[in-house]
Amino acid sequence: xxxxxxxxxxxxxxxxxxxxxxxxxxxxxxxxxxxxxxxxxxxxxxxxxxxxxxxxxxxxxxxxxxxxxxxxxxxxxxxxxxxxxxxxxxxxxxxxxxxxxxxxxxxxxxxxx
Amino acid sequence: xxxxxxxxxxxxxxxxxxxxxxxxxxxxxxxxxxxxxxxxxxxxxxxxxxxxxxxxxxxxxxxxxxxxxxxxxxxxxxxxxxxxxxxxxxxxxxxxxxxxxxxxxxxxxxxxxxxxxxxxxxxxxxxxxxxxxxxxxxxxxxxxxxxxxxxxxxxxxxxxx
Numbered sequence: 647x648x649x650x651x652x653x654x655x656x657x658x659x660x661x662x663x664x665x666x667x668x669x670x671x672x673x674x675x676x677x678x679x680x681x682x683x684x685x686x687x688x689x690x691x692x693x694x695x696x697x698x699x700x701x702x703x704x705x706x707x708x709x710x711x712x713x714x715x716x717x718x719x720x721x722x723x724x725x726x727x728x729x730x731x732x733x734x735x736x737x738x739x740x741x742x743x744x745x746x747x748x749x750x751x752x753x754x755x756x757x758x759x
Numbered sequence: 760x761x762x763x764x765x766x767x768x769x770x771x772x773x774x775x776x777x778x779x780x781x782x783x784x785x786x787x788x789x790x791x792x793x794x795x796x797x798x799x800x801x802x803x804x805x806x807x808x809x810x811x812x813x814x815x816x817x818x819x820x821x822x823x824x825x826x827x828x829x830x831x832x833x834x835x836x837x838x839x840x841x842x843x844x845x846x847x848x849x850x851x852x853x854x855x856x857x858x859x860x861x862x863x864x865x866x867x868x869x870x871x872x873x874x875x876x877x878x879x880x881x882x883x884x885x886x887x888x889x890x891x892x893x894x895x896x897x898x899x900x901x902x903x904x905x906x907x908x909x910x911x912x913x914x915x916x917x918x919x920x
Binding site for chain 2: 678679680681682684685689695697699700701702703704705707708709710725733
């Protein structure tokens with residue numbers, strides 16, 4: 647399972663990181679608390695959040711996450727896009743709410759840590 | 760100042776110097792409440808570690824430790840300094856700030872305890888996980904703090920752990 651498989655199966659738009667869609671997905675994590683993600687998500691996890699501000703790009707980069715899905719029709723800030731792009735982070739957006747995103751990821755076989 | 764280590768071009772800005780052949784020192788300054796720059800110091804440290812070929816799971820632990828300490832300065836302090844000393848076998852991080860200090864370190868080390876203001880919590884910071892994450896990701900962890908003066912955190916992560 648890689649990020650491309652997720653993009654192909656869920657109604658998500660690729661905002662940044664087109665070149666990194668081959669990132670393998672090792673599991674999933676959902677949280678809006680950044681230190682919780684830092685401490686609990688595993689490397690290669692796909693992260694579902696409602697946060698759209700620029701600090702999510704640093705978290706994903708430093709924690710070595712496969713991709714971020716910004717759920718609930720939250721629009722990422724322009725700075726977020728810029729940072730995610732420069733760090734090579736895959737940023738996906740969707741109108742689906744978090745619960746629905748996680749459910750669909752689970753259906754694809756992606757599990758929590 | 761500039762710094763290269765036998766073919767590895769590393770961070771040039773702010774400050775970085777070589778103490779000897781096998782040691783890289785990176786120094787950064789942090790400004791309180793500068794959320795725009797949040798994470799940049801840790802990203803730079805991470806890039807240098809990648810350049811010198813430290814294992815990715817070790818880099819991840821160093822990056823998380825550094826990021827949490829960096830964020831603590833940005834969230835709570837007026838200003839601070841990060842010094843990363845990269846030895847062949849370990850990385851030492853010293854993060855020192857001028858700020859309010861921590862009155863009860865035992866309490867601050869508890870998961871979920873936070874004194875972060877609401878506007879910071881709305882961004883998803885202030886979960887009360889920063890110090891516990893640092894302690895968990897580092898092999899050696901030390902915190903010294905004086906109220907109304909500041910806090911100094913020293914962490915060591917071994918490269919072959």
